[in-house]
Amino acid sequence: xxxxxILLIDREKNSRQALxxxxxxxxxxxxxxxxxxxxxxxxxxEAFDLVVVDMGIPYKIPKRRQGIQVPKxxxxxxxxxxxxxxxxxxxxxxxxxxxxxxxxxxxxRAVNLACEYLDKPIDYEELKRKIEQxxxxxxxxxxxx
Numbered sequence: 001x002x003x004x005x006i007l008l009i010d011r012e013k014n015s016r017q018a019l020x021x022x023x024x025x026x027x028x029x030x031x032x033x034x035x036x037x038x039x040x041x042x043x044x045x046e047a048f049d050l051v052v053v054d055m056g057i058p059y060k061i062p063k064r065r066q067g068i069q070v071p072k073x074x075x076x077x078x079x080x081x082x083x084x085x086x087x088x089x090x091x092x093x094x095x096x097x098x099x100x101x102x103x104x105x106x107x108x109r110a111v112n113l114a115c116e117y118l119d120k121p122i123d124y125e126e127l128k129r130k131i132e133q134x135x136x137x138x139x140x141x142x143x144x145x
Contacts, residue, residue, distance in 0.1 A: 004135050005047065008032040009039045009082075010054040010098065015122070019052075022124055028131075036082050048093055049135060052127075055079050055099040094134040098122060 006028050010016045016032040023030045031046070033039050036057055057079065079097060095115040116130050 003027060003029040004049045005029045005031070006131070007039060007042065007046075007048040007051045008053075009036060009051065009057055010034070011057050012054070015054075019122070019124075019127070023131075026128065036079075039082065040085065050094050050096065050131060051082075052096045052098065052131075053079055053082065055097050096127070096130055096134065 004027075006023060008016060008019055008023070008030055010019070010032070011034055013034070016034065020030045020032045031042060031048075033042065034057075036053075039051075039053075096118055097115045098118050099120045116134055118127055118130060
C-alpha cells in the first residue's frame, strides 16, 4: 500500500524538522518546505494527499500564478492564495491550517475556505488525529460487533 504523501509548509525550521521526523516515524511520506512558492512548484511536480500549512507563512510573489492575480503579502494572504490556486485547479487536497486562532478561523469561514485547524504550539497527538481523520476514506465506517 502506498504511503500517504503530506506536504508540510512551515516558516520555522525546527518545527518543520520535528514534525517531519514524527510523521515519517508514523509511516507518512513527507516533503517539508519553508515557502508557498516552493510548495506550488512541488505541487506541480508531485501529487500530495494532504497539505499542512502554517497560517503565517509568507507568500513571496510571482505576481501572477496561472492567471490568478496574487495580492501582496498580508498575515493570511499566503494561505488564502494557496487555497484559491488549489480550488481553481479543482483539486481536492485536504488542508490543515496551523496557528489558527479564533479570529483566523472566523475569517477563513467567512471567505468560505474549508480546512481543519490546529493551534500553536502543536500538540502532535492532536495533529496525528486530524491527519488520520482527514485522510480516512469517506466511505469507511467503523462498526461494532
